[in-house]
Amino acid sequence: MNYEGQICRPPMERASYMLPVAVGCSYNACTFCTLFKHLQYRQLPKEQIEQEMIRVRDAGGNPKTIFLGDGNAFGLDTQHLLWILERIHHYFPGCEAVNMDATVTNISQKSDEELKTLYDAGVRNLYLGIESGLDDVLAFMKKDHDLQQAYTQIARIQKVGMIFNAHMMTGIAGKGRGLENAQATAEFFNRTKPHKVINFSVFHHKRAPLFRDIEAGRYEAADEQENLHEERRFMELIEVPGMVYDAFHDTLELRFRGTFPQDREKMLAQVDKAIAHWDQQPSELHFFR
Numbered sequence: 001m002n003y004e005g006q007i008c009r010p011p012m013e014r015a016s017y018m019l020p021v022a023v024g025c026s027y028n029a030c031t032f033c034t035l036f037k038h039l040q041y042r043q044l045p046k047e048q049i050e051q052e053m054i055r056v057r058d059a060g061g062n063p064k065t066i067f068l069g070d071g072n073a074f075g076l077d078t079q080h081l082l083w084i085l086e087r088i089h090h091y092f093p094g095c096e097a098v099n100m101d102a103t104v105t106n107i108s109q110k111s112d113e114e115l116k117t118l119y120d121a122g123v124r125n126l127y128l129g130i131e132s133g134l135d136d137v138l139a140f141m142k143k144d145h146d147l148q149q150a151y152t153q154i155a156r157i158q159k160v161g162m163i164f165n166a167h168m169m170t171g172i173a174g175k176g177r178g179l180e181n182a183q184a185t186a187e188f189f190n191r192t193k194p195h196k197v198i199n200f201s202v203f204h205h206k207r208a209p210l211f212r213d214i215e216a217g218r219y220e221a222a223d224e225q226e227n228l229h230e231e232r233r234f235m236e237l238i239e240v241p242g243m244v245y246d247a248f249h250d251t252l253e254l255r256f257r258g259t260f261p262q263d264r265e266k267m268l269a270q271v272d273k274a275i276a277h278w279d280q281q282p283s284e285l286h287f288f289r
């Protein structure tokens with residue numbers, strides 16, 4: 001199958017079979033995001049989705065976990081999702097979990113009964129772009145949720161048995177606000193208890209709408225040194241037993257991975273080593289083209 005867009009899925013899903021069911025993101029408004037801005041969102045036709053399943057089944061595939069792409073597959077109409085889930089179990093009897101990205105709004109648009117039906121049909125892990133624990137930052141970045149909405153909708157999916165996982169971005173609050181954001185984001189996760197958290201420490205792209213805010217002086221970006229200090233504070237404060245954490249700092253080629261609380265000290269030592277090195281270097285702030 002030809003894949004349109006940039007492949008972007010949580011690292012914990014690398015062993016899953018990625019089944020595209022849509023192109024792009026139906027929301028597509030977050031100002032830092034460039035993943036799908038060049039694409040017109042559309043659902044893929046049923047025939048195309050089923051042909052892809054047949055191709056993989058005929059090649060001997062019977063995956064245990066399947067990740068539905070792209071940007072927010074959980075936003076698909078419930079009946080359409082149920083059709084996809086039914087076909088998945090038809091072609092792949094070994095499938096134990098169907099996972100995907102979701103927005104808070106996607107969840108709010110489904111009734112409790114729909115959520116339960118989707119769980120019963122195999123939906124397990126949802127990955128939500130939480131990004132920050134600060135409401136003003138979420139509003140500035142044009143996320144489609146505020147914190148109260150996120151608390152409400154996460155509780156709804158957890159009630160039916162689905163697993164809440166999150167994306168976050170150190171640095172998203174901008175220059176001088178890293179420690180404040182670390183505290184607020186840790187507090188949010190300590191209450192909502194995600195199973196997995198992926199930290200794509202913010203990187204700035206000249207094609208992102210956020211870059212216009214930077215040029216106009218409405219937003220000042222934090223440098224990577226500040227992001228490391230923010231991450232260290234976040235690691236200190238997180239109190240979610242069993243939370244799997246995977247963090248990227250692409251411009252510094254750093255990655256921190258582990259499970260809380262048992263890997264906390266190991267990860268803190270890694271961050272401290274990085275801070276000791278990078279704090280001696282000139283401010284590290286990249287803008288990708």
Ligand code: SF4
Binds near residue numbers: 025026029035129
């Ligand atoms: S919801 Fe996710 S994929 Fe869609 S615009 Fe926002 S960050 Fe990008």
